[in-house]
Amino acid sequence: MTPTLLRNVRPWGGETSDVLIGDDGILEVARPGAIVGAPADVIEGDGGILIPSFSDVHVHLDSTRMGLPFRPNTAGDTRWSHIMNDRENWRSAERSVADRATYTLGRMIAQGATRVRSHAQVDADSGLEKFEGVLAARAAHRERAAVEIVAFPQVGIHLEDGVPDLLDVALRSGADLIGGIDPCEIDRDPVRHLDTVFDLADRHGVGIDIHLHEGGSLGLFSLDLVLERTRALGMAGRVSVSHAFSLAARSPGVDRALEQIAELDVALTTIAPKGSLSVPLDLPIERLLSLGIRVGLGMDGQRDYWSPWGDGDMLERTWMLAFTQGFSRDDLIEDCLAIGTWGGASVIDPSLARLSPGARPGLAIGDPAELVVVRGDTPTAAVMDRDADRIVIHRGRVVAQNDELR
C-alpha cells in the first residue's frame, strides 16, 4: 500500500510536524517538509492536533435508533423495566438491526472512532438476530474500523431456556468476547452466572467483558467473584469489567478491589455517567491511571429504547468524562482525552503501553496508524470545542473527513 503523508499536524498539540504512516503503523515523524522522496498520498492537516483515534469500548450497536425518527422514552424506573421496554419495542423499529447498527457505526467512525467494542444482546426473545445485525455492521465497515463483538446475555443466562447454547453459537460465529451482567441482581445466582461465563470463555479461548452496575457491597461481592475466577483460571489481562459502579465509592473494600484489579490486569470501562449523592457512579480515573489499571471510555446505548442520550461522538463523550470528573486543569482534561483514545485501545489490546497520569502515548514510530486530526489551539481546547471537521485514519488510510465517511 502507498504510505500516507500527513502534513502539518501537531502531535498531542506539540510542534507542527509531518507524519508518514503505513497500514501497519506510524513510519516517520519529522519537521514539516523533511519527509521527501517516498511516494505517498498527501493529506493536509492544516495545523490540526494529531491524536490516536477514539476507542469506543462500551457501545450497544444492536439497540441504536440513531438516524430514525425520535421516539419518546417509555421505559420505567428500574433496569428490568428498561430491558423489557426494549424487548417490547425493538422489532417494530423502522429499520432492521443491521441497518441501524451500520448507520450508527458509520456515524461513530465519521466522528473519529476506529476501534470499537460493541455488545450484542443474545437472549431467548431475539435469539441471534441482534448479534447478526452487529456482525453485518462490522462487515459493512470492515475497511474503516476494527470492531470487537461481545456476546452479551442482557436478560441473564439462566432465567430463560436456551441462552447458554445461543451464547455458544455466537462465540462460534464471530463473537470475540463473552459478556455477563449483574450476577446477583439479574440471574440472582452469582456463582452459576459467573461459572457459565468463565466456562464459555475457557472453552472458546475468548476474553470476558462483564457489565457490573451493582453498587455498594453487593457490587464489590460480585466483583470479588469475578476476580477470584480470573485468578483461578489464569485469565489475567483478558477480563474487562464495564461500569463497575461499586468502585465509585470510597472504602477499604474498594481499595482492596483496586489492588487486585491492578494485579490481575483487569480492564475497566466507563461511560462517564452522572452519579448522584446517593448513587455515586464515577470511576476514580486518576487513581486508576496511577495504579496502571487499563481504563477505556464508551458511549453505551445511543438514542435507543433505553434512553435518548448518545450521538456517536467519542470526542463529546470525552468532554463529558472531563465534566463528570469535575476537571478544569488542562493536564487532567487531557488525561481524559488519552483515556478516550489510547486507554480504550489498551483495553482491547493489552499489549499496548499503559496510560499513566500525564502520559500521551500512541504517536511514536511503530504505533498503530489509527489516528484523528482535530482542530483546536491545544488538546484541552479541542475537547472543549469539539469541532466536527476531523480527519479519521484507520490502518493508515483516511476513512472519514469533515464528518463524512470515505
Added chain:
Amino acid sequence: MTPTLLRNVRPWGGETSDVLIGDDGILEVARPGAIVGAPADVIEGDGGILIPSFSDVHVHLDSTRMGLPFRPNTAGDTRWSHIMNDRENWRSAERSVADRATYTLGRMIAQGATRVRSHAQVDADSGLEKFEGVLAARAAHRERAAVEIVAFPQVGIHLEDGVPDLLDVALRSGADLIGGIDPCEIDRDPVRHLDTVFDLADRHGVGIDIHLHEGGSLGLFSLDLVLERTRALGMAGRVSVSHAFSLAARSPGVDRALEQIAELDVALTTIAPKGSLSVPLDLPIERLLSLGIRVGLGMDGQRDYWSPWGDGDMLERTWMLAFTQGFSRDDLIEDCLAIGTWGGASVIDPSLARLSPGARPGLAIGDPAELVVVRGDTPTAAVMDRDADRIVIHRGRVVAQNDELR
C-alpha cells in the same frame, strides 16, 4: 413596527402553526395559512419547534475569553486561588473587557439567549472597569437582547477599601441589581456583608442576586440570614440566590429553607454543575417546580481565567442540566427546557407565570415575543440534537439566524 409572521412552526413541538408577533408580544397563533391580510415580515419556520427564547440568568460577561486564543488554566484548587488567578491575568488579555463581553454576548444571542442577567465584578483592583465593559456589551446588543447587570463584589465587600462606594456608583450608573458572595467564607463576617448588600438594595430600590457556594450547614446558615433580611425588609420577590449548593443535600434543614424560599418568592439560579459524592451541587429542580419556586439556568464563566468550560450555548447548557439531573424521561428533559427558557425569564420578571412540572408556558397570545425556533422531532430530540440552525427573536424581530447575528 410591522408585525412578523412566523410560518410553519410547532409551539413546544405541537401542531404546525403560524404565529404573528409584534414587538410587545405574541399577537395570534393559528393553523397554517389562516393568518391573512395584515402586512407582516414573513419568516419561514420550516416545521421547527417554537419555544420561548433562552434566558441566561447567571453569566459573567466580564471574565470571558471566548474567541481569544486558548489559555491553559493556571488557577489552583480553592475559590480564592481562582479569584486571585483572574486578578493576576485579566489585564493582560488580548482584548478589552468591553470587546470580550460584546463578542461573547453576541455568541449567546446567536445561539438563542435574548434574556440575560450578567454579573460584573466590582472590586478594589478593577474598580468599575469590568462593570463598564459589560455596560458596553449591553449597549452594543441593545436591539438584540435584554440584559440585566449585577454589581458583583467578587472579592468581598469589606476585605479591601472602597468597595461599598464602588458598588454605590455602579448602582447609580446602570447596574440593575446588587450582588453578594459567600458571606461567611469570603468576608468572614456574614452579618456585615449581608447588611451592606441589603442596605444598598434598599437605598437604590434594586433587587439582589447573591452567590452562595457555601455548602452544608454553613451554606444553610448564610441562606437563613438572607431569608431573614428578605422578610424583614419586605423584599419578597426581589431576591435571587445563585448556586445555592447547600440545597443540594437532603435534610430537614433543606426542607425548612425551601418552604421559606417558596413563601418569600426567592428565585434560584443554577449552572447545572457536576457534584460529587462528597460535595453534592445539584438543585432538586423537580421539587423546586412543584413548590412553585422560580428557578433559572445560566452558563457561569465562559472559557475564562477560572475554567475552560462554557461556550455561550444555552441549549447545550439545558442538555447539561438534564444530564446532571440524570433524566431520561421526555417530560423531565422538557422541564429542563422550560427552565432554560421560561424559568429564567421568570427569575428576571417575577410577574411572569410560574413553572410547574409539565407546564409549557410562554407561547400564548400576549406572552413576550422572545422566541427561538430550533430543529428537532420533539422538544426532547431538540435538546439531544442541539442543532445550530436556529431562528432567534427579540421584541418581535429576528436578531439571529443559522448561528449568525442579524
